[in-house]
Amino acid sequence: MNRRPWVLGTVAVLVFLFLYAPIAWLAVASFNSSRSLSRISGFSLQWYAELADDTRVFASLRLTLELALASAAIATVIGTLAAFGLRRAFPGRGLWTVLLSLPLVVPEVVMGVAMLGFFVKLAGVPLGFGALLFAHVAFSLSFVVVVVRSRVSGMDVRMEEAAADLGASPFTAFRTVTLPLVAPAVAAGAAFAFLLSFDDVVISSYLTGVGSTTLPVFVYAQASKRGISPEIVALSTLMVAATALLLVIGVVIASWRARRAGAAARLV
Amino acid sequence: MLRRWLKANGLLAPTGIWLGLFLIAPLVVVVEFSFATRDTGVARAVLPWTTQAYLTALDPAFLPIFGRTLAYAGATTVACLLLGFPLAWFISRHGGRYRTVLLAAVLIPFWSSYLARIYAWKALLDGEGLVNTVLGWVGLDRDGGFLLTHGAVVLGLTYGFLPFMVLPLYVACERFDFRLVEASYDLGHGRVSTFFRIVLPGVMSGVLAGSLLVLVPAAGDFVTPKLLGGVDQSTFGSVIDDQFRGGNNWPLGSAMAVLLLVLVVVVLVLRGRRGEDVL
Amino acid sequence: MADQVRIARLWDVDSPRVTRRTMLGSMAFFALAACAVGPAPTNSGGTDGAGKAANLVDEPRLNFYNWTDYIAPETLPGFTAVTGIEVTYDNFSTNDEMEAKIASGQAGYDLVVPSDNFLRRFLRSGLLQPLDHDAIPNLANLEQRFVEAEYDPGNRYSVPWAWGTTGLAYSKSQLGDEVTGFDAFDLPAARGRSSILDEARDGMAIGLLKLGHDPNTTDARQIDDAANFLLSLKKKLGQINSDVIEPLTSGQVRLAQAYSGDAFQASDANDDVGYVIPEEGGLSYVDLLVIPKDAPHAGNAHRFIDHVLGAETGAALSNAVRYGSPNAAAKPLIDKDLLNDPAVYPPAEQLAKLPFTKDLGGDVEALYADAWTKVKTG
Numbered sequence: 006m007n008r009r010p011w012v013l014g015t016v017a018v019l020v021f022l023f024l025y026a027p028i029a030w031l032a033v034a035s036f037n038s039s040r041s042l043s044r045i046s047g048f049s050l051q052w053y054a055e056l057a058d059d060t061r062v063f064a065s066l067r068l069t070l071e072l073a074l075a076s077a078a079i080a081t082v083i084g085t086l087a088a089f090g091l092r093r094a095f096p097g098r099g100l101w102t103v104l105l106s107l108p109l110v111v112p113e114v115v116m117g118v119a120m121l122g123f124f125v126k127l128a129g130v131p132l133g134f135g136a137l138l139f140a141h142v143a144f145s146l147s148f149v150v151v152v153v154r155s156r157v158s159g160m161d162v163r164m165e166e167a168a169a170d171l172g173a174s175p176f177t178a179f180r181t182v183t184l185p186l187v188a189p190a191v192a193a194g195a196a197f198a199f200l201l202s203f204d205d206v207v208i209s210s211y212l213t214g215v216g217s218t219t220l221p222v223f224v225y226a227q228a229s230k231r232g233i234s235p236e237i238v239a240l241s242t243l244m245v246a247a248t249a250l251l252l253v254i255g256v257v258i259a260s261w262r263a264r265r266a267g268a269a270a271r272l273v
Numbered sequence: 274m275l276r277r278w279l280k281a282n283g284l285l286a287p288t289g290i291w292l293g294l295f296l297i298a299p300l301v302v303v304v305e306f307s308f309a310t311r312d313t314g315v316a317r318a319v320l321p322w323t324t325q326a327y328l329t330a331l332d333p334a335f336l337p338i339f340g341r342t343l344a345y346a347g348a349t350t351v352a353c354l355l356l357g358f359p360l361a362w363f364i365s366r367h368g369g370r371y372r373t374v375l376l377a378a379v380l381i382p383f384w385s386s387y388l389a390r391i392y393a394w395k396a397l398l399d400g401e402g403l404v405n406t407v408l409g410w411v412g413l414d415r416d417g418g419f420l421l422t423h424g425a426v427v428l429g430l431t432y433g434f435l436p437f438m439v440l441p442l443y444v445a446c447e448r449f450d451f452r453l454v455e456a457s458y459d460l461g462h463g464r465v466s467t468f469f470r471i472v473l474p475g476v477m478s479g480v481l482a483g484s485l486l487v488l489v490p491a492a493g494d495f496v497t498p499k500l501l502g503g504v505d506q507s508t509f510g511s512v513i514d515d516q517f518r519g520g521n522n523w524p525l526g527s528a529m530a531v532l533l534l535v536l537v538v539v540v541l542v543l544r545g546r547r548g549e550d551v552l
Numbered sequence: 553m554a555d556q557v558r559i560a561r562l563w564d565v566d567s568p569r570v571t572r573r574t575m576l577g578s579m580a581f582f583a584l585a586a587c588a589v590g591p592a593p594t595n596s597g598g599t600d601g602a603g604k605a606a607n608l609v610d611e612p613r614l615n616f617y618n619w620t621d622y623i624a625p626e627t628l629p630g631f632t633a634v635t636g637i638e639v640t641y642d643n644f645s646t647n648d649e650m651e652a653k654i655a656s657g658q659a660g661y662d663l664v665v666p667s668d669n670f671l672r673r674f675l676r677s678g679l680l681q682p683l684d685h686d687a688i689p690n691l692a693n694l695e696q697r698f699v700e701a702e703y704d705p706g707n708r709y710s711v712p713w714a715w716g717t718t719g720l721a722y723s724k725s726q727l728g729d730e731v732t733g734f735d736a737f738d739l740p741a742a743r744g745r746s747s748i749l750d751e752a753r754d755g756m757a758i759g760l761l762k763l764g765h766d767p768n769t770t771d772a773r774q775i776d777d778a779a780n781f782l783l784s785l786k787k788k789l790g791q792i793n794s795d796v797i798e799p800l801t802s803g804q805v806r807l808a809q810a811y812s813g814d815a816f817q818a819s820d821a822n823d824d825v826g827y828v829i830p831e832e833g834g835l836s837y838v839d840l841l842v843i844p845k846d847a848p849h850a851g852n853a854h855r856f857i858d859h860v861l862g863a864e865t866g867a868a869l870s871n872a873v874r875y876g877s878p879n880a881a882a883k884p885l886i887d888k889d890l891l892n893d894p895a896v897y898p899p900a901e902q903l904a905k906l907p908f909t910k911d912l913g914g915d916v917e918a919l920y921a922d923a924w925t926k927v928k929t930g
Contacts, residue, residue: 010363010367010409012374013359013362013363013366013367013382014363014367015362016356016359016360016363017363018359018360020356020359020405020435021360021362021378021379023356023380023432023437024379024382024432027382027393027397027432028382028385028390028393030393030397031385031389031390031393032401034393034396035316036712039821040801040821041801041802041821042392042395042396042798042802043394043395043396043399043401043402043798043802043804044803044822045799047488061641069826082495083287083288083291085287086284086285086287086288086377087284087285087287089284090280090281090282090283090284090285090288091281091285091834093277093281093753095277095281095282096278097278097282097496098281099542100283100290101536102299103540103541103542104289104292104488105288105292106485106537106538106541107297107534107538108292108296109291109485109489109490110489110493110495110533110534110537111300111303111371111493111530111534112495112510112513112514112530112533114295114496114513114517114518114526115303115513115517115526115527115530116299118303118517118523118652119299119300119654120304120323121653121656122299122656122849123298123299123302124299124511126657126658127298128294128298128453131658132653132658134356134661139291139294139295140295141293142291142295142439143292143295143296144296146288146291146292146461147544148437148486148914149422150288150488151482151485151486152482154482155441155444155478155479155481155482156356156444156448157444158478161475161656170318170459174322179888181779185699188333188747189443189447190444193376193440193441193444196380196440197436197440199500200380200436201443202812203383204382204383204386204450206388206496207496210644210646210649211647211649211652211653213642214638214659215615215642215659215660215661216615216642217641218642221386221387221388222642222645224386224389225388225645226619226620226643226644226645227620227643227645228388228620228795233388233389233392233798237386237388237389238389240386241384241386241389242385243383244384244385244528245382245384245385247383247384248381248384249378249381252374252377252378252381255374256374258372259286259370260370261544266389266526270517273651311918334926334929334930336782338929392798395798395804396802399804400803401803401804403801417744417745417790418804420743420804421791423788440649449885450919467699499793500793500795501789502791503789504602504786504787504789504790504791504792507928507929512925512928514930516925517648518646518648520923521752521924521925522920522922522925523917540736544830
């Protein structure tokens with residue numbers, strides 16, 4: 006299987022092509038001279054210019070980012086704790102897992118309507134950031150738990166026990182042994198939680214308040230009257246480009262530091 | 274034993290409180306709606322209590338819709354596995370120090386707006402779109418393009434949920450001891466045999482977690498089928514959605530949602546009974 | 553008792569607010585069972601008599617909740633310049649989403665723009681404030697048709713924002729001039745590349761009009777026949793979808809039942825898109841400015857309504873959104889090509905075949921909804 010990685014490599018490249026094909030199309034369409042996403046009629050920068058002038062888009066983008074960060078942070082912390090809680094069998098574990106699977110199955114519109122009714126009328130939570138945050142954490146928690154748990158459940162308990170035997174405090178053992186082991190899963194869970202919140206429309210559309218429209222809700226509202234706005238296509242292109250750029254910078258810095266560390270090691 | 278129970282519940286407590294307040298409590302409202310009487314005013318669901326909504330929801334006329342929903346979700350899960358596994362394996366096995374970067378690259382497209390991605394697929398798949406044009410060079414094009422077909426729906430769903438498969442699979446592959454594969458070859462097992470006897474059991478936790486994260490939300494997604502599918506794209510989720518929109522029938526929509534919940538819970542509990550992990 | 557509207561307490565704005573204390577008291581979740589669904593107080597028709605244009609909160613603010621891109625660029629700045637009132641402008645994408653928020657009684661919006669079919673439900677549930685006509689002198693500018701309209705005779709609760717028709721948008725190059733009515737769905741070039749609106753009353757209207765019935769019929773048999781007709785029509789369709797602008801622009805959809813405003817936007821982007829009012833007839837729709845009962849700045853909302861009803865503001869609005877203007881005083885200032893376009897301002901004899909959707913009462917509306925579910929799932 007690993008003797009011919011080029012077979013696998015080809016598949017991986019094809020999957021990446023699949024993932025980036027619509028993004029590439031968006032990038033092309035963002036420079037289109039007409040509003041259409043499907044008929045390219047000429048080159049123009051007008052959508053980027055309009056985007057730059059659109060304060061409402063940036064206001065909702067900012068709110069959306071703040072919300073996604075806050076929601077991802079909370080969901081990751083309490084979700085990771087829960088994943089550890091589910092590590093070993095105990096009476097009632099089955100019930101907990103059923104509870105945690107619920108957010109995955111409730112249709113979004115049902116959750117939106119139910120939350121609007123419950124938050125506003127019964128719980129006195131005003132519409133807006135707070136209500137959105139409560140809801141977003143609630144529906145992204147399960148994703149964090151599932152991902153972290155798939156790592157935690159297979160972890161070797163003896164490693165932590167060994168750390169304890171060697172005199173490490175529970176905290177030190179957690180920090181130096183457990184955390185590095187689960188870190189990839191926690192990071193994956195956090196990424197999920199972030200993107201789920203960042204892209205949510207249906208539930209959010211029921212919970213946004215006066216002046217607190219999130220970007221996806223804004224985009225949907227716009228699309229309903231005029232189709233997808235080219236400004237949003239331009240913004241999507243910029244967002245993808247910016248994250249890709251950050252990633253590349255990260256890689257360059259990491260490899261530069263690795264090389265320096267390597268050089269330093271050779272000197273010693 | 275008691276200490277372990279206390280510790281586990283202590284760790285789970287924050288999640289429990291959060292879900293209890295912000296998920297279960299609203300869901301109780303949904304259960305109430307499902308037993309209420311339909312109202313076409315703004316109220317939507319009123320007294321007296323009735324089970325009429327459940328009787329309507331269990332109408333066999335909805336069975337084909339249910340079947341289509343399962344078919345979409347099932348096909349999506351299989352497609353995600355077929356695409357996601359090689360990718361996850363490749364990244365964790367051959368990614369070297371670029372593993373994190375490659376993994377992040379899987380997520381980057383999702384920084385764009387969902388609607389923009391779907392519209393991009395619409396543009397790519399329609400009659401005059403890029404996909405049909407390229408296929409036309411080898412004579413595989415289709416009049417009117419591939420938009421509004423079941424294939425387009427599965428493609429759109431697969432695209433949207435692929436990361437939900439790749440990440441858990443990657444986490445599982447990371448944990449997998451690749452030397453086992455070599456050992457298996459050394460013992461004379463072939464590729465197929467090695468895959469099914471060594472690799473698959475080794476990453477099973479990831480396969481299960483990923484499948485759950487793809488299957489269930491894909492079954493509930495109705496926006497993608499609506500935008501990419503033709504006239505026969507109604508799924509269980511869209512029927513529920515229709516009942517809530519346009520003031521159609523909140524009790525019916527709620528009853529269907531409750532039935533869906535019960536179904537999933539029963540399946541999970543039965544699996545749990547058989548000694549497997551529920552989630 | 554049977555015809556008495558019973559409202560879930562959850563959505564009832566008249567009941568005293570459930571306080572945090574009572575909420576904590578009902579922490580035992582199942583106690584909620586008593587709270588969410590319940591019978592309503594009987595005076596659900598709302599307050600009678602004329603309204604008073606007063607602000608609950610005295611500050612120069614206005615929270616306006618409207619459809620996107622449904623305003624002229626200068627409307628809001630112009631209002632702020634004249635009155636000094638700052639406007640927070642939010643958008644919604646569906647009537648349902650907007651209704652759910654207004655019905656919660658805590659949305660905080662002063663001015664909302666529902667379509668006429670949702671106005672009926674708002675009124676039935678007493679969610680709106682009656683307008684104070686003394687505060688809206690420009691009300692006299694309205695065209696007679698919109699003063700008499702039966703969704704709200706005498707404009708007691710609403711003032712029209714813009715209006716349009718439901719007809720057929722089509723590709724001129726693919727279907728030519730053959731499109732005159734619903735027969736166009738049978739054209740070979742339209743097969744599998746046509747769509748109808750995903751709204752119960754609009755969709756059902758195709759079946760009813762094609763069979764020669766009134767689109768506002770209350771006859772269960774006719775509604776059922778229409779549903780069966782649509783089920784057979786469905787085999788020839790590409791989609792049931794209200795999102796028609798991009799598909800029409802790209803040519804993916806060649807024939808679509810569409811709102812006139814959407815059709816004009818598609819033809820702005822692609823002049824191959826035409827719009828016709830079918831010979832069988834169609835429906836008119838109108839979006840309306842209303843003030844929710846819980847509006848914190850109702851007085852400012854009245855000032856805005858009066859501002860928009862001004863001749864110049866109304867004309868600028870109409871020129872920007874390309875919908876029909878209900879403002880008679882604004883007519884002389886509206887672009888001539890817009891004013892002379894029979895698709896925007898149909899001649900009188902055609903207008904007679906374009907009624908507004910009537911409020912048919914809860915039971916009949918439910919018949920329509922169920923027939924539509926049958927069409928969509930069948």
